[in-house]
Amino acid sequence: MGRDRFADLMAVGVDDVPLDEAALLISTALQPGLDLIEWMAALDMLAAECPTPTAIGVARHLFDDEHFVGNRRAYYDWRNSCLDRVIATRTGIPISLSVLMIEVARRVGVKLVGVGMPTHFLVGVADDPAVLFDPFAGGQPLSRERARALFEDLTRGQVPWDEAFLDPTSNRDIVIRMLNNLKSVFVGRSDAIRLGIVMGLRAVVPELAESEDAEITTASAIFN
Numbered sequence: 001m002g003r004d005r006f007a008d009l010m011a012v013g014v015d016d017v018p019l020d021e022a023a024l025l026i027s028t029a030l031q032p033g034l035d036l037i038e039w040m041a042a043l044d045m046l047a048a049e050c051p052t053p054t055a056i057g058v059a060r061h062l063f064d065d066e067h068f069v070g071n072r073r074a075y076y077d078w079r080n081s082c083l084d085r086v087i088a089t090r091t092g093i094p095i096s097l098s099v100l101m102i103e104v105a106r107r108v109g110v111k112l113v114g115v116g117m118p119t120h121f122l123v124g125v126a127d128d129p130a131v132l133f134d135p136f137a138g139g140q141p142l143s144r145e146r147a148r149a150l151f152e153d154l155t156r157g158q159v160p161w162d163e164a165f166l167d168p169t170s171n172r173d174i175v176i177r178m179l180n181n182l183k184s185v186f187v188g189r190s191d192a193i194r195l196g197i198v199m200g201l202r203a204v205v206p207e208l209a210e211s212e213d214a215e216i217t218t219a220s221a222i223f224n
Contacts, residue, residue, distance in 0.1 A: 002025050002028045002029055002036075003025075003029065003200065003201065003204065005021075005025060006022065006025040006026075006029070006201060006204060007204035009021065009022050009025070010022070010172065010175065010204060010205045010206075011206070012206050014172070015170060015172060016171070017170075017171040017172045017175060018171070019099055019102060019103055019171040019174060019175070020040060020043055020083070020099075020103040021036070021040070022171070022175045023083040023096075023099050023175065023178065024036045024039050024040065024083050024084060026081070026082070026083075026175075026178060026179070026182070026201060027039070027082040027083055027084045027085070029197050029198075029200075029201055030078070030082060030182075030194060030197055030198075031082065031084070034084060039083065039084040039087060042084075042087050043087070043100075043103055043104060043107065044107060046061075046062070046066065046087070046100075046104050047104045047107030047108050048107075049061070049065075050104065050108050053108040053109055053110055054110060055105065055110055055112060055125050055131065055133070056141070057108075057110075058101060058104055058105045058108065058110055058112075059101065059133055059135075059139030059141070060139070061104075062100065062101060062104060062135075062139060063135070063138045063139035064138075064139075066090065067090050068086075068090045068091070068092070068097060068100065068135070068139075069090060069091055069138065070091070070092070070093065070094070070097065070135075070136035070137065070138075071089075071091035071092060071093060075093060076185055076188070078182060078185050078186065078189075078191075078194065080092050080093040080096055081093065081095070081096055081178055081181055081182050081185075082096070083096060083099060083100065086100055087100070092135075092136075093121075093136065093181075094120050094121040094122070094134075094135060094136040095114075095121040095174065095177060095178060095181065096178070097135035097136055098114055098115075098121050098122065098123045098135050098174075099114075099174065099178075100135070101123050101133065101135050101139070102114060102123060111125075111126035111127065112124065112125060112126060112133075113125075113126050113168040113169070114168065114169040114170075114171070114173075114174045115132060115147075115166055115167070115168060115169060116165075116167075116169035116173060116174070116177060117147060117151055117165045117166060118151070118155075118159070118165060119151060119154045119155060120134075120136070120150060120151065120154055121136075121177070122134055122135075122142065122147060122166075123135055124166070124168060126168070129144075129166070130143065130144060131143075132144065132147050132166070134147075134150070144163075144166055147166055148161055151165065175205075176205060176207070176208060179198060179201060179202050179205070179208065182194075182198045183195065183198050183199070183202065186198060
């Protein structure tokens with residue numbers, strides 16, 4: 001049932017993918033028995049407790065009041081990509097913390113967008129492209145110049161900068177990037193069972209199914 005619903009969300013022509021539900025469906029696939037409704041309600045609760053319905057207000061609520069942090073000690077733990085585990089443990093990686101921030105903001109009427117900068121996922125303000133946030137660094141606000149400096153630091157100046165790196169990323173592409181991350185980590189861990197689950201989810205995403213290599217051992221996704 002969960003995979004069928006995920007397939008419906010990611011079908012051809014579906015652009016407005018509900019990010020919270022899609023992310024939690026990935027979690028339920030990897031953790032059988034997980035109650036999706038319970039964790040949707042947990043997002044509702046986080047939003048209900050946000051005192052200031054602004055982008056800065058959401059950042060302060062999540063990262064100062066609720067103490068969400070980037071998981072630097074166990075960055076490559078697959079649970080960092082599961083939204084329920086992020087909520088429960090208050091830790092995650094850049095993309096999962098970004099999903100959390102986007103979805104809490106949406107619930108209080110603030111439109112945030114994913115910003116799929118290579119190597120490090122960020123959050124942007126929909127109506128002000130000059131304002132960015134780094135959820136992995138405690139929701140720190142970033143200018144575009146500081147985002148570029150972060151990128152150049154992470155890549156050690158080996159990758160040419162492109163302003164398009166800071167363009168908004170669709171919810172659909174966020175979900176695909178999450179699947180790419182999970183594929184990468186399970187290949188690296190030789191975790192055949194969970195890799196098979198992720199490959200099953202990828203198989204119902206048209207653009208991934210079409211491009212999937214038969215040799216999964218050379219997964220090239222950047223885990224971030």
